[in-house]
Amino acid sequence: MKSTLSFIFLVFFVFGFSQTYSNKEKALLSQVSKLDSLMENNNSKILELFSDDVSFGHSNGWIQNKDDFKKDFESGKVKYQSVKQTELKEFKFKNKFANIRRNIAVKGLYKNETFEMKLSVLEFWIKQKGIWKLWSRQSVSLK
Secondary structure, eight states, X not given: OHHHHHHHHHHHXXXXXXXXXXXXXXXXXXXXXXXXXXXXXXXXXXXXGEEEEEEEEOTTSOEEEHHHHHHHHHHTSEEEEEEEEEEEEEEEEETTEEEEEEEEEEEEEETTEEEEEEXXXXXXXXXXXXXXXXXXXXXXXXO
């Protein structure tokens, strides 16, 4: 129920207040909202949002590919409790690529230790077969 309500809120936020967004922008923002919702609910369907060659640069210096992410995500090494976008700073498009800069607040457990952080995230998305897929993501901690 929590995941459904979170996703409905995010979709309403993106679409309800987005009369100035193009269809292309709405499609990308919908994928971004879906990413946060699936992460918050530790749903393995999140893997469907990634390109096969996705790369993650984490704020703690970790670098992961899709297999690394899948292993850690599915093992429960990291369990997310809350992923909330606090600011959308920029998004732009170039051919089949898009980048988004945004701030998020994240809470969860890492090896059963509680963590809470604010991150600045740069995401690169690629359109593959008509669907936006996350291609690269880099986060840095905000103080």
